[in-house]
Amino acid sequence: MAHFLARRLLLQLVVFAGVLVLTFLISHVIPGDPALLRAGPKASAETIAKIRRDMGLDRPLPTQLAVYVRELLRGDLGTSIRTQRPVIADIAEHFPATFELTTISLLVVVAAGIPLGVLSAVRKDRLPDHLSRVVAISGVSLPVFWLGLLLIYIFFVRLGWLPGTGRLDMGVDPPPGLTGLYLVDSIAALDWEALRSTVRHLLLPVFLLSYVSLAPVVRMVRSSMLEVLGQDYIRTARAKGLAERLVLYRHALRNALIPTLTVIGLSYGTLLQGAVVTETIFAWPGMAYYAVGSMTYLDYPAVMGITLVSALIYTTVNLIVDLLYGVVDPRIRYD
Amino acid sequence: MAVRVFGWMRAVVPVVVAALLAAPLPAGSAQATPQDVLIFGSTSDVETMDPQVTVDNIAWRAIYYCYDRLVQLKGGTTEVAPQLAESWTISPDGKTFTFRLRRGVKFTDGTPLDAKAVQFSFTRLLKMGKGAAGLWDGILDASGITVVNPTTIRFTLKTPFAPFLGSLATDQASIVSPGVMKHETGGDMGQAWLAGNSAGSGPFRLKEWRRGERLVLERNPIYWGRKPALRQVIIRNIPDPAVLRDLLERGEVDMGETLTDDQLDALKGKPGITVFEAPSFLVTYLYLNNKNPYLSKVKVRQAISYAIDYAGIIRGVKKGRAVQMRGPIPQGMAGHDKTVFQYTRNVARARQLLAEAGYPQGFELGLLIDPGIREWADIATIVQANLAEVGIKVKIEGFARPTMRAKLDKADFDMATGFWTPDYPDADMFTWFWFYSKNGGLAGNRSFYVNPQMDRLVVAQRQETDPAKRLALFRQIQKIAVEDAVYVYLHQAIYRIPMRERVQGYVYNPMLLFMPNFNGISKRP
Numbered sequence: 103m104a105h106f107l108a109r110r111l112l113l114q115l116v117v118f119a120g121v122l123v124l125t126f127l128i129s130h131v132i133p134g135d136p137a138l139l140r141a142g143p144k145a146s147a148e149t150i151a152k153i154r155r156d157m158g159l160d161r162p163l164p165t166q167l168a169v170y171v172r173e174l175l176r177g178d179l180g181t182s183i184r185t186q187r188p189v190i191a192d193i194a195e196h197f198p199a200t201f202e203l204t205t206i207s208l209l210v211v212v213a214a215g216i217p218l219g220v221l222s223a224v225r226k227d228r229l230p231d232h233l234s235r236v237v238a239i240s241g242v243s244l245p246v247f248w249l250g251l252l253l254i255y256i257f258f259v260r261l262g263w264l265p266g267t268g269r270l271d272m273g274v275d276p277p278p279g280l281t282g283l284y285l286v287d288s289i290a291a292l293d294w295e296a297l298r299s300t301v302r303h304l305l306l307p308v309f310l311l312s313y314v315s316l317a318p319v320v321r322m323v324r325s326s327m328l329e330v331l332g333q334d335y336i337r338t339a340r341a342k343g344l345a346e347r348l349v350l351y352r353h354a355l356r357n358a359l360i361p362t363l364t365v366i367g368l369s370y371g372t373l374l375q376g377a378v379v380t381e382t383i384f385a386w387p388g389m390a391y392y393a394v395g396s397m398t399y400l401d402y403p404a405v406m407g408i409t410l411v412s413a414l415i416y417t418t419v420n421l422i423v424d425l426l427y428g429v430v431d432p433r434i435r436y437d
Numbered sequence: 438m439a440v441r442v443f444g445w446m447r448a449v450v451p452v453v454v455a456a457l458l459a460a461p462l463p464a465g466s467a468q469a470t471p472q473d474v475l476i477f478g479s480t481s482d483v484e485t486m487d488p489q490v491t492v493d494n495i496a497w498r499a500i501y502y503c504y505d506r507l508v509q510l511k512g513g514t515t516e517v518a519p520q521l522a523e524s525w526t527i528s529p530d531g532k533t534f535t536f537r538l539r540r541g542v543k544f545t546d547g548t549p550l551d552a553k554a555v556q557f558s559f560t561r562l563l564k565m566g567k568g569a570a571g572l573w574d575g576i577l578d579a580s581g582i583t584v585v586n587p588t589t590i591r592f593t594l595k596t597p598f599a600p601f602l603g604s605l606a607t608d609q610a611s612i613v614s615p616g617v618m619k620h621e622t623g624g625d626m627g628q629a630w631l632a633g634n635s636a637g638s639g640p641f642r643l644k645e646w647r648r649g650e651r652l653v654l655e656r657n658p659i660y661w662g663r664k665p666a667l668r669q670v671i672i673r674n675i676p677d678p679a680v681l682r683d684l685l686e687r688g689e690v691d692m693g694e695t696l697t698d699d700q701l702d703a704l705k706g707k708p709g710i711t712v713f714e715a716p717s718f719l720v721t722y723l724y725l726n727n728k729n730p731y732l733s734k735v736k737v738r739q740a741i742s743y744a745i746d747y748a749g750i751i752r753g754v755k756k757g758r759a760v761q762m763r764g765p766i767p768q769g770m771a772g773h774d775k776t777v778f779q780y781t782r783n784v785a786r787a788r789q790l791l792a793e794a795g796y797p798q799g800f801e802l803g804l805l806i807d808p809g810i811r812e813w814a815d816i817a818t819i820v821q822a823n824l825a826e827v828g829i830k831v832k833i834e835g836f837a838r839p840t841m842r843a844k845l846d847k848a849d850f851d852m853a854t855g856f857w858t859p860d861y862p863d864a865d866m867f868t869w870f871w872f873y874s875k876n877g878g879l880a881g882n883r884s885f886y887v888n889p890q891m892d893r894l895v896v897a898q899r900q901e902t903d904p905a906k907r908l909a910l911f912r913q914i915q916k917i918a919v920e921d922a923v924y925v926y927l928h929q930a931i932y933r934i935p936m937r938e939r940v941q942g943y944v945y946n947p948m949l950l951f952m953p954n955f956n957g958i959s960k961r962p
Contacts, residue, residue, distance in 0.1 A: 132839075132840070133840045133843055133844075134837070134839030134840040134842070134843045135839065135842070135843045135846075136839065138839070138842045138843060138846055138879055139838070139839055139842065140567065140568055141492075141567075141568040141571065141879070142491075142492030142493075142568035142569070142571060145492075145568050145571045145879060145880060146571055146574045146575075146876070146880045147878070147880060148574060149566060149567075149568060149570065149571045149574060150846075150879070152566045153566075153567065153568070181629070184484050184485075185484055185485055185632060185648070186484075186485045186487060186490055186628055186629065186632040187485075187629055187632045187633060188629060192648070195647070195648055196648065196649065199649075254677075254680065258680070258683070259679075259683055262687075266677075266680045266683070267675050267676075267677065267680045267684075268650060268651075268673070268674070268675070269650060270650075271689070272470065272476050272671075272673060272684065272689040272690060273470045273471075273474075273476070273689070276647060276650075276651075382676070383677070385649070385674060385675060385676045385677065385680070387647065387648060387649025387650040387674070388649075391649050392648070392649065395482070395649075398837065398838065398839075399839070400839040
């Protein structure tokens with residue numbers, strides 16, 4: 103186990119270094135100069151030159167990269183060009199919103215995707231299977247932004263049932279709290295108005311995000327269930343008169359879940375991607391929203407910081423998934 | 438069998454459905470906000486709260502009323518009136534300004550606001566040398582700021598600068614408390630801290646800011662002047678204009694910007710909504726890069742100026758909400774000459790000028806735009822069609838803002854679209870910046886125009902202390918600027934802002950674009 107972990111962590115470091123160098127190069131070769139934005143529309147050449155010097159942009163690219171890595175090793179992600187604050191503080195402020203959104207969406211994906219997949223497999227080639235296929239495939243095929251705008255149009259503009267933007271209603275004060283997760287904070291503060299507002303604001307973005315990420319899970323559960331259901335031990339279980347529910351959930355699903363776990367781990371990546379569009383459409387003040395703002399400003403330190411943190415989250419989630427294999431399938435051993 | 442398998446879902450689904458149904462409220466019934474709280478919807482977020490860093494109007498909106506300045510703009514005018522300075526004297530050579538300060542003013546952090554504090558504030562601004570300091574480049578440095586006594590401060594300029602007094606009313610001239618130095622980290626003069634806090638003496642102070650979500654200003658309890666009627670101003674970040682429009686209609690937002698002209702037209706006449714309209718100093722124009730061999734010829738630039746359908750652009754792009762410019766200085770700005778020649782569309786004259794310039798067959802030019810700005814994309818299409826008629830083939834080149842700006846600064850373009858707003862209330866903003874040969878690039882002379890006679894004139898008006906003589910200089914400048922067709926002077930926009938009818942006391946000042954007077958606004962019950 104320890105050996106496995108060490109190997110995985112080492113691999114993670116390699117991935118990390120790759121992401122770092124690639125992002126650094128890509129963001130810095132884009133034509134454009136953040137100093138010009140910082141300096142404002144009417145800045146003189148001297149002001150621009152000074153700002154460029156302050157930001158270290160006048161140095162050769164390899165030197166800039168070396169400086170960045172040195173600061174990173176000290177735990178410093180640099181100062182955002184746009185907000186003039188430490189990038190780590192900006193990310194810490196925006197992270198809870200994204201975490202709340204993606205985690206709840208992941209739970210919905212799991213909670214809806216597994217039963218739908220099982221249903222599809224059990225009722226193969228019948229109406230429920232076709233319906234679940236339509237749901238899953240439409241989720242991946244419809245463009246996220248279009249679906250998001252449609253949801254806003256129907257539920258906010260036409261019907262007025264659900265809010266279309268932000269995390270709270272206009273007049274509601276955010277719950278006090280440390281986590282920044284409004285669900286947790288409002289419950290902790292017993293602030294029911296904030297809780298209600300938070301839940302209402304979560305509905306549309308969570309629906310959108312989980313809907314578009316549902317397909318791989320449903321399809322994977324379906325196909326592995328079909329495979330498992332054809333096996334001898336299932337026939338044996340049924341033959342000895344076991345309740346169908348136990349056959350499906352204790353015997354079949356557990357074995358069908360192993361490949362599904364991988365897909366769920368990967369779908370966290372899809373969720374993070376989908377969050378970019380979802381947060382933009384719903385004005386959800388999370389990391390992706392911050393990332394989009396930073397990119398249009400050529401805010402190198404912010405873009406680098408977000409990319410590294412996203413890579414960290416993604417690789418960690420997949421590490422956890424690998425470890426979970428052992429829990430789901432006792433035959434799997436790490437060494 | 439499957440029915441039983443999904444039995445648990447039968448229990449869960451009704452709960453979820455009930456929660457969904459219980460949640461909705463009928464449209465428009467969201468609780469009305471308190472009478473002393475203004476909810477302002479903004480489609481862009483603030484980048485930083487440090488007045489000595491940012492040059493962004495959206496940030497200024499949140500910052501401006503957290504601070505005082507030595508002088509202020511009187512109501513909706515461009516006239517300068519006392520604020521922290523009770524009175525001032527100007528030396529005959531126009532280089533020394535001495536201000537007598539109001540006594541007993543304190544910053545929200547408790548630090549007394551005296552001459553030393555004012556000196557600190559300007560020193561911090563100039564020492565940091567961020568974009569916000571750009572206004573005083575080559576005009577003022579830290580050694581020119583002297584504390585005469587605790588209530589008297591003197592500024593000695595390196596060169597006479599007629600607009601100096603007006604420049605002290607801008608957001609960049611906000612007086613920042615020396616208390617920020619307590620929050621200094623790594624020699625940043627408190628920048629990291631002030632980016633997310635306020636340290637002024639103005640009618641409001643920053644209470645809370647959740648980035649991308651909302652920014653709350655609260656009344657400054659120890660404000661020296663008239664207390665604002667509003668206890669709080671909540672600036673909500675609502676990036677989608679369509680959503681903002683809807684929230685305004687429902688009354689969940691009291692005021693907001695920026696909506697498109699179409700949306701404003703749709704809002705107008707809706708019950709409970711007013712759309713305020715007035716001319717602004719926001720001008721739209723085309724840069725004609727004089728380094729381009731074609732555009733270096735006056736006749737070519739004049740031909741382009743004749744070929745453009747100004748009225749068509751105003752009608753089609755601005756839905757009539759703009760007036761055509763007449764030279765560089767906009768209407769309403771002191772110095773504007775309403776007799777200077779104004780180009781109108783004349784295709785025959787344009788063709789004739791091109792032939793005289795030696796290009797009867799025409800040529801090809803690029804037109805640089807940021808396609809993210811809808812107005813520019815629309816203008817580009819019309820300009821392309823207009824110039825095609827006289828034989829100039831236009832290739833529209835769209836680049837994202839940072840790239841476009843880099844290209845502008847390096848003269849790597851032929852023609853480009855642009856906006857300009859004045860930072861201080863003076864025609865200097867439309868002359869020295871636009872035509873002085875040393876300002877080539879982003880600094881302001883975006884046509885890279887070089888004319889020694891013009892250089893002399895734009896510098897002379899800056900140093901002229903006699904208002905009548907200055908006006909005469911501005912007349913000469915405008916005449917040359919139009920004859921030489923340095924830019925294509927398109928139009929000056931009409932500023933529009935929607936608000937609920939219950940919002941009272943709004944005063945528009947064209948110099949404070951996107952910065953409503955939160956200190957004077959109140960709400961009817």
